[in-house]
Amino acid sequence: MSDVTTSPDPAGSRHDHLLDHAYDGIQEYDNPLPRWWVVLFWVTVAVAPLYILYFHFGPGLLSIERYDAAMIAFYDKQAEELLALGEVKESTLAGLMSDASMMNSGRKIFQSKCSPCHGMFAEGAIGPNLTDDHWLHGPQLMDVYRTVRQGVPEKGMLSWERQLRPAELLAVSSYVGSLLGSSPPNPKAPQGTLAARQPPADATPPAGTAAGGAAAPAAPVS
């Protein structure tokens, strides 16, 4: 069986030149390299020095430089938002509740960062229920904002000041404030002391919004 050699093209239409060797009957043609193969190979080789020149010694941006540019653009946008908000007061937080975009952001932050301990609907799990009228660290929006920022390390509540950006801290605090009285399923038993939230004393609420306080309705969030 091994003495039989491979049979060349029976039609004989090819100009292939068969080399004068065989290994276990396997013969080889002396065909040239396909032209397109050679061209593509040299193109890929030629691209290499150009790429290095452009990205490592020229104007091309490498990953970290690109990242820095993206971050600066985003911070600029955020700084504008913050300047528009002014000093953070109870009324600032209450006002954000009517801003659908901020509430949307707040909900997303809550669901990704807070829900692992407080539950998807703030019903409480490892951490306390945030929808009832009992409070461990104060009922006011500014209390919530402070707790989110600084955390309560001895009880396992993290400080988010370094992890979230300023606008995100505001959005999530305000969102938590908006959940008061929202009666989620499977609520955790109340913890802390019963306390009613007082309406912001420092300013008139923005037009079109009900006065703050314990009765403030949750902003329509979908």
Add this chain to the structure above:
Amino acid sequence: MTVEVFSYDDAIVRKFTLVTLVWGVVGMLVGLLVALQLAAPALNFGVPWLSFGRLRPLHTNAVIFAFAGNAVFAGVYYSLQRLLKAPMFSKTLSAIHFWGWQAIIVAAAVTLPLGFTQGKEYAELEWPIDIAIALIWVVFAVNVFGTIARRRERHLYVSIWFYIATLITIAMLHIFNSLALPAGLFKSYSLYAGVQDAFMQWWYGHNAVGFLLTTPFLGLMYYFMPKAANRPVFSYRLSIVHFWTLVFMYIWAGPHHLHYTALPAWASTLGMLFSVMLWMPSWGGMLNGLLTLRGVWHKVAEDPVLKFFVVSVTFYGMSTFEGPLLSVRSVNLLSHYTDWTIAHVHSGALGWVGFLTFGMIYWLMPRLFSTELWSKKLAEAHFWVGTIGILLYIVAIYAAGLTQGLMWLAFDEDGYLKYGDFVETTLRLIPMYWVRVIGGTAYLAGVLMLAVNMFMTWRRRPATYQVPLHEAPPLAATYLPHPEPASALRTAGVHLADTGYRLERFFSSHWHRAWERRPVKLTVMVTVAVVSASLFEIIPTFLIKSNVPTISTVAPYTPLELTGRAIYLSEGCYNCHSQMVRPIRAETERYGEYSKPGEFVYDHPFQWGSRRIGPDLQRVGGKYPHLWHVRHMQDPRAITRGSIMPGYPWMLHAELDFAAIPRTMRTHRALGVPYSDADIAGAVEHATAQALGIAGEIATQGGPQGLERSQVVALIAYLQRLGTDITRPEPAVQPATPPVDPAGELSSVQVAEAR
């Protein structure tokens, strides 16, 4: 002229063929189980040795080293003897090779589920097994080179060049990536740390694909394809050019697995550019395979062997186009850590490696068993079921990869992550995971058809095999080469400097004929190619200081954290979790600050991972309270609805081995981690205290009492430390008064603790 009479040893080929099939079925069954676990995590059964993190390495090791490895050995032992007109050098070495390799596989199949691992992908096996692999590989090499030395065919055929490249390169990769310091019979820690370890691992990982799943299979293709088609190879010159370019360029491409990581940018650029250059050398193999079939395409319709070969080589062409594509940085940004990579490797593994192996086995069977194949129809059915299986598998998983990659990168109009919850991106994949299960089942069903066919064919074998005798003259002492063809340029009367004619000769490839009759020279040149290509990247990676800028606040792990890290390694957490935040806003928003090279200097081995089935963990430290981790390890779905992570409830009860800590620390000190004598002497005490602290907090937070001696506490200590060093204040301006040892120096553990 004397003529020698000899015969070939086909018994060893029969053995290797049988185990190829057996281990193929085992490896694919484990693959099916882990695929099912991703779709239905309850199938981890809460049993430690059935959890995904331990079984996935078993799957990869079994299909790469047991299935593909034995297939290579079967094909090499069959073809080498015939191509050289010589029986194998030593039947004893063949037997040692066979039984040694099977023993290694059994050892892997036992130790991996038990959690004995070095924690580096495709190189998980612990040091005693690593040494056995190196020894058996040497036995194989001696057997092959011994056969070459006794050959009766003067020139080496292209298949053998590929076999030599495999022998040399796999030995080099395996030895240098596996260098580790033992800390006991079943545990060792990589000699390299962080960035350097990552570099070595992917130099190995990429080239294991190159030199265990590509070069030997190309060698097999060059033998079995022309044999099955009964046609000459398309182009001898193409085989020379693509062999040398492939062997030299493959080695450089490893860093394309580490784009956007803490690996220096120059290495990443080289990895990408060489991958792109590798495209045509790879396609040279595809062309020589497919174009060999010119004039006999009609045979493909009738012959299942050729069908398997055609689809195999087509998948080879597809994967080797996709490889360069994925290595382009901007594509990699989307594809990396997603299922796209999984689809890519499976189109290569199931298509190229699997189908080439099956075609080879169907071709070998009548020859090995001296009888007709039992059922050609069943072989045809195997081909179709297998092909449909591959298509279902890869289409579903390409879709999963693209879906998840795009979801991870998506921002909403306000500039926030659109899918901030990682699990949202997981849940979207579950239907595609089920399609993969169906595809994988079909593929496995095809392999079982092959098994039935082989068993039935074997039953029809003759009572005793006729061993045919062959005749050939020995190599003459002197050899008069054919004269090289005259220079076409000279003949045409073109006048050039001598260099011009030399270049013409170089590009004509005629000089290569002389190398083919000098195995030593050929082997040395292959070695020069792979070693020089390696050193061009390895030397700068290890010597240039600025590659890894030091971060002053990065300190060694505390004794308890180090123990937790050992649990993390042992459970194979890296199979699903990366520890590498890329500098992309979509990742820093999700995970936190991007990873810096200096953060990993004490990580023996690195744990950057390659696939995010779950979220990145580099910045998980301090993100959740201890109790969150306890509850999450107990039952991930109680914390995250829809999570597909297996539960690790036993970790709450499994006792931590405090007594082993000093030894682990001494091993790390020998590797260069600056633990002082005092650190090691006080290690158990320190670990006990830290464990008590964590267990106390868990109890205060309302969790279970008395966890201070459980494994979960060590794991939590490690997780809470992850990625926190860079945000720790400088030790010099530390406000708290850290304990100071008598010498007035802060010991490293105390520094670590003073955060």
